[in-house]
Amino acid sequence: WRRTHYSEEISPEMEGSEVVVAGWIHETRDLGGVAFVVLRDRAGKIQVTIPKKKVDEELAEKIISQVRETVVMVRGTVQKDERAPGNFELIPNDLKILSKSKTPLPMDVSGKVDAELDTRLNSRYMDLRKPEIGAVFKIRSKTLTEVRNYLENQGFLEITTPKMVATATEGGTDLFPISYFEKEAFLNQSPQLFKQMMMASGLDKVYEIGPIFRAEEHDTRRHLNESISIDVEQAFSDHNDVMQLLEDMIQHITEKVKKDCGKELQTLNHDLEIPETPFERVKYEEAIELAGEKGVDVVWGDDLPTPGEKAVGEEIGTYYYITEWPSEIKPFYALPEPENKEITRAFDLMHPRFELSSGAQRVHQIDLLEKRMTTQGLAPENFEFYIDSFKYGMPPHAGWGVGAERLLMALTGKENIREVTLFPRDRNRLTP
Numbered sequence: 001w002r003r004t005h006y007s008e009e010i011s012p013e014m015e016g017s018e019v020v021v022a023g024w025i026h027e028t029r030d031l032g033g034v035a036f037v038v039l040r041d042r043a044g045k046i047q048v049t050i051p052k053k054k055v056d057e058e059l060a061e062k063i064i065s066q067v068r069e070t071v072v073m074v075r076g077t078v079q080k081d082e083r084a085p086g087n088f089e090l091i092p093n094d095l096k097i098l099s100k101s102k103t104p105l106p107m108d109v110s111g112k113v114d115a116e117l118d119t120r121l122n123s124r125y126m127d128l129r130k131p132e133i134g135a136v137f138k139i140r141s142k143t144l145t146e147v148r149n150y151l152e153n154q155g156f157l158e159i160t161t162p163k164m165v166a167t168a169t170e171g172g173t174d175l176f177p178i179s180y181f182e183k184e185a186f187l188n189q190s191p192q193l194f195k196q197m198m199m200a201s202g203l204d205k206v207y208e209i210g211p212i213f214r215a216e217e218h219d220t221r222r223h224l225n226e227s228i229s230i231d232v233e234q235a236f237s238d239h240n241d242v243m244q245l246l247e248d249m250i251q252h253i254t255e256k257v258k259k260d261c262g263k264e265l266q267t268l269n270h271d272l273e274i275p276e277t278p279f280e281r282v283k284y285e286e287a288i289e290l291a292g293e294k295g296v297d298v299v300w301g302d303d304l305p306t307p308g309e310k311a312v313g314e315e316i317g318t319y320y321y322i323t324e325w326p327s328e329i330k331p332f333y334a335l336p337e338p339e340n341k342e343i344t345r346a347f348d349l350m351h352p353r354f355e356l357s358s359g360a361q362r363v364h365q366i367d368l369l370e371k372r373m374t375t376q377g378l379a380p381e382n383f384e385f386y387i388d389s390f391k392y393g394m395p396p397h398a399g400w401g402v403g404a405e406r407l408l409m410a411l412t413g414k415e416n417i418r419e420v421t422l423f424p425r426d427r428n429r430l431t432p
């Protein structure tokens with residue numbers, strides 16, 4: 001026999017019909033004359049009630065004697081009962097044991113005992129049996145689906161680019177070297193160069209959802225060493241066009257998650273507010289001034305440090321952009337403002353608690369590109385394949401990258417990035 005229903009598909013109105021449910025034994029309570037076995041599946045829980053006088057003695061004993069977390073299928077008859085959760089229960093007619101659980105369990109999954117994050121991550125498959133953990137990953141799936149839907153509807157084409165590469169793109173963070181036959185190679189930090197090259201191809205609007213690898217030395221609550229990046233690049237566009245695209249996408253996704261993941265958000269006890277667009281644009285200069293007023297002094301030309309980000313974030317309280325960044329602290333591919341070369345057309349999208357995305361209108365003039373590379377200490381000869389794509393007709397273009405996990409932190413209210421990552425890679429964690 002096979003499963004006929006998930007727990008949530010059964011209702012009191014189905015009284016008298018026979019169903020087959022499958023899942024894990026969550027809890028067993030034997031009160032003497034009657035016993036209750038709570039079965040848990042992906043959708044929730046269902047109570048199997050065993051009135052000993054009515055149920056075959058051997059079957060009753062078999063059900064009641066199973067240890068927690070054993071995987072079973074129960075065939076039973078739906079019975080209305082106001083005392084049962086959901087106002088119905090199942091009276092068993094047959095039981096199949098699919099996989100017995102060992103004891104003791106590596107962690108409690110009934111929600112009675114909290115485990116340390118490390119213990120949870122070591123037994124992630126057990127951790128995910130808790131509804132409040134599963135909910136995060138249902139929201140994650142929904143979010144990535146809606147990112148795709150949104151971008152596809154806007155006419156973007158999905159691409160995938162190599163993760164084993166010969167050169168770095170993002171200054172600042174280190175690369176993971178790998179051995180590639182007799183050559184030196186690295187895991188890619190960003191699809192930046194590839195997505196820009198696609199602007200010379202005529203594909204016009206592209207996106208990629210894929211892994212990026214960064215050898216961040218420090219252990220923080222918002223950095224991973226392997227992360228999923230949502231990257232977009234759009235030709236014949238400037239920074240304002242892609243900032244509008246990004247804020248509309250964030251709003252769209254928030255609406256969809258709020259509408260379609262109500263149950264999960266409730267499980268997480270997280271109230272999601274739909275952000276209003278356009279998001280506030282704060283110039284870099286204004287941001288450091290604001291930080292200064294809150295006691296975080298930043299010299300013009302320095303990156304906004306984390307306490308500065310937090311100070312500005314607290315003041316604004318929702319998503320906002322920081323624009324007009326100094327040219328020297330943004331990557332070579334960010335376009336300096338033609339009328340004022342001290343600043344660029346680069347922006348960061350900020351969540352009150354952290355940076356969510358960076359983007360820019362790009363340099364599309366080959367001379368300027370080579371000049372900016374050299375100024376930033378990069379050798380253009382190492383980027384020949386990239387620079388060549390600017391020689392034979394490269395339209396103006398702009399784009400951004402959003403860390404999928406940071407987006408999930410914003411949507412679920414989680415404060416540690418590991419909570420929204422199935423198997424996080426950090427300074428101390430390479431397994432599982």
Ligand code: ATP
Nearest residue numbers: 172173216217218220223303304305306354355358
């Ligand atoms: P970038 O785009 O420059 O790589 P990021 O995407 O990592 O930065 P954030 O993590 O929000 O963005 O960085 C914002 C600030 O946080 C930086 O200006 C820096 O001062 C600080 N910061 C960045 N990385 C770390 C780290 N590994 N440990 C502690 N602080 C950090």
Ligand code: AMO
Nearest residue numbers: 190192223224227356357358359399400401403406
């Ligand atoms: P940037 O380096 O700012 O820009 O990265 C873009 C976004 O990716 C996320 N992110 C991370 N998330 C978790 N752990 C990390 N170690 C990590 N590093 C980055 C953040 C960040 O805002 N090429 C540009 C994008 C562009 O201009 O199109 C880039 O990579 O959310």
